[in-house]
Amino acid sequence: MNMDPRRIIIKEVGPRDGLQNEPDFVATEDKIAWINQLSRSGLSYIEITSFVHPKWIPALADAVEVAAGIERVPGVTYAALVPNAKGLERALSVHVDEVSIFLSASETHNQKNINKSIADTYPILQETARAALAAGKSVRGYVSTVFGCPYEGAVSVDEVIRVTERLLDMGVSEVSLGDTIGVAHPRQVRDVLEILLKRFPAERLALHFHDTRGMGMANVLVALEMGISTFDSALGGLGGCPYAPGASGNLATDDLLYLLDGMGMDTGVEPDKLVTAARFLQEKMGRRFPSHRMQICE
């Protein structure tokens, strides 16, 4: 096991992936105040919102206001999700450091999520990436359903390789491999990474786990041992199914930090400041977040 201490990048996706399915709209000023707290917690990367059309993600309809309203702390990369050139235009109008483009490794999920086949999605992403790079922005690529699809079940690693290659060809600096429905288990993570790491350098890959079945942390451990150093997570474990109060969504940043700190990894993040930021938003949203950290009796 390679558990050698090293620098690990936590990419905080709470303001985007954590909030995007929330049935109750979080006030723009609260989002801004929350992101400002995250900015001062030592996190070096925050995905602040999504420029997908508000018709599809009403919870983040205030993307422009949020991006325009937050403080920019030096050393923090502020990223946003963009679906296409139009979304990119909105994102550029309010300045973001990096944009994320996305597609799925499984045809049916891509169809349901983007309303297009994977093949038809490529040109849109290509155009978006080209325009973003031309504007001097870095681009990140998300691949959804890497470890399983809610419609198709198993997803072939060949498909994951294909879309990852296409994204890298478009000039993305990093591909984030998403376990969208939280079905991955450690052996699968090892098996998939073993194949991918023969094709792609570890520095090009990030892992994006959801904790739906409680495997998130064990999966991080395997990925860490295999040389991955970038992980997406959402403070408090926000995200997932908003209709089941205790349901876990994204891997929780606060819990992930406990793991990484315990293993002697260097993240730069201050746990107390994360908890303060989580408490702030808990109060605004009127509920306790599902992360283990936020459940501890105190």
Place this chain on the structure above:
Amino acid sequence: MNMDPRRIIIKEVGPRDGLQNEPDFVATEDKIAWINQLSRSGLSYIEITSFVHPKWIPALADAVEVAAGIERVPGVTYAALVPNAKGLERALSVHVDEVSIFLSASETHNQKNINKSIADTYPILQETARAALAAGKSVRGYVSTVFGCPYEGAVSVDEVIRVTERLLDMGVSEVSLGDTIGVAHPRQVRDVLEILLKRFPAERLALHFHDTRGMGMANVLVALEMGISTFDSALGGLGGCPYAPGASGNLATDDLLYLLDGMGMDTGVEPDKLVTAARFLQEKMGRRFPSHRMQICE
């Protein structure tokens, strides 16, 4: 990483460790019906109750009735916690296959939990073990606070070695190493096991994780990789702090099974039957259990 598929024993401690701190008494007939369901789920070991004096654990005041009332399914070991010779006598009066004795690796926790120093606890355990063995029962030993103490903080591995050795000298067949307050992280588990496995064979050690900080599954993974094949867990993640509804207690058997099944380990347990058993008790207790499995929207 040694993830080779092999036989893994899950020791279900829900009826004892899961229920012992519940503020609302679970009716004896419901406990019996639940244990009967567990008995038919493929589990090979169930800790059914505790014969600690009801003054200390009122939630399990019906230990005798439970032990007398359950069906005994061939192939399942029915165990119970006993604090001393008197508790053992009660346990023997209603037949259990195995008894568990317990102490802490940290002086202060032992003092608060057992009201005696570690040194003064040994003779009591010795007497209990001797009487149990004489009655033809096997004996298991629990060591609490192996990875940290709520009063003393860090716990020395030397202390863990000392109490483990004493328990084995008394004739216990297995020592269960407890992360009582759920503070262990994977590096610590590796470091502690590396030392312990130089002194004791893996077959003599079980791991008993609590998921308080969300590290349970990652800790299991490390222990598995290091050759441990016996894990304690509680269905639904029962246990822990009953005053925080979503708080995680014991590692959840249902979630653990997802990990082990995914890794190709052979447990003999049928996941659907576990979920049915969990649903039964959820209904009786009027709340959703904190395991990930029981949170999934359906």
